[in-house]
Amino acid sequence: MRHLGWGVVVACLLSLPSFAAGASLLVQVTDQNGQPVADAVVTVVPPAPWSGAANLRSTSRTIDQKQLTFMPYVEVFRPGDSVVFRNSDSTRHHVYSFSPAKAFEFVVAPGESAAPLVLDKTGVVAVGCNIHDGMISYLYITDAPYYARTDARGRVSFDALPPGRYDVRVWQPRLPPGRPDLRERALVIAAGESKTLAFPITLRPDPRQQFDREHTHY
The missing domain is CATH 2.60.40.1120 (Carboxypeptidase-like, regulatory domain)
Structure with a gap:
């Protein structure tokens, strides 16, 4: 039996039905x-x-605070991921949330970052600053x-x-x-x-x- 050349093999692969794509x-x-x-x-x-979420590795994402603004405005996480709040402003921020998916409260000094916060439930976490009312961010936690x-x-x-x-x-x-x-x-x-x-x-x-x-x- 003869061995097929690579050109024939490639041609055969290209001719496979499109359900492989x-x-x-x-x-x-x-x-x-x-x-x-x-x-x-x-x-x-x-x-x-x-059930594939159980096999995914948890990650950490940073929400920065610049010019009295949370950046990004919206960030997406999976359950088990962590969020770090960084303060790049010259004034302190009092970051908090009363959301059922994750309630927390801490002060972040200028040039510093808060400890990683694990987000263990699905849902939306609305984040504000108790010092600057115009600052708001949203953490969307999904298992999709x-x-x-x-x-x-x-x-x-x-x-x-x-x-x-x-x-x-x-x-x-x-x-x-x-x-x-x-x-x-x-x-x-x-x-x-x-x-x-x-x-x-x-x-x-x-x-x-x-x-x-x-x-x-x-």
Whole structure:
């Protein structure tokens, strides 16, 4: 029996059916005025429970404080990840949260960082500064297998998704409070397919802009 040359092997691999390829999904989030929405968390969730999170390694992310602003405004974590609050300002900050997912309170001196804080529950943690009312940040803790935060164009993309049926969920701090994530149910993605999903949402005014307007004389 003759051995096949590499050219024949490659040609055979290229001729395999497309079900071996993963699917891709682009999500575009816009507001009620058709403008792109940044800092929205998009999760892609299969109907069956996902157990892969137990095998993921925990990570630590830093929320910096610069010019009386939390950076980033929204950050995404998995249960078991840690957050570190860094103070890059010349004034101290009193960082706190009363959120059920994680309540805490500590003072961070200029040029210092707080000890890592483990986020062990899913949910949204609203973070403020007890000294500077205009400072606010949100920690979104999810066990979804696929997640991303929209960029300035209001977009996120997911590559190499296994084909199947998914719920696509969107959360943003300016959505009405006390409601679950907005959801696009039963999105079916075929093997090798590239799909785009337009996701319009209705948002409340940005409270950070209101604070800036009230303090422009400082």
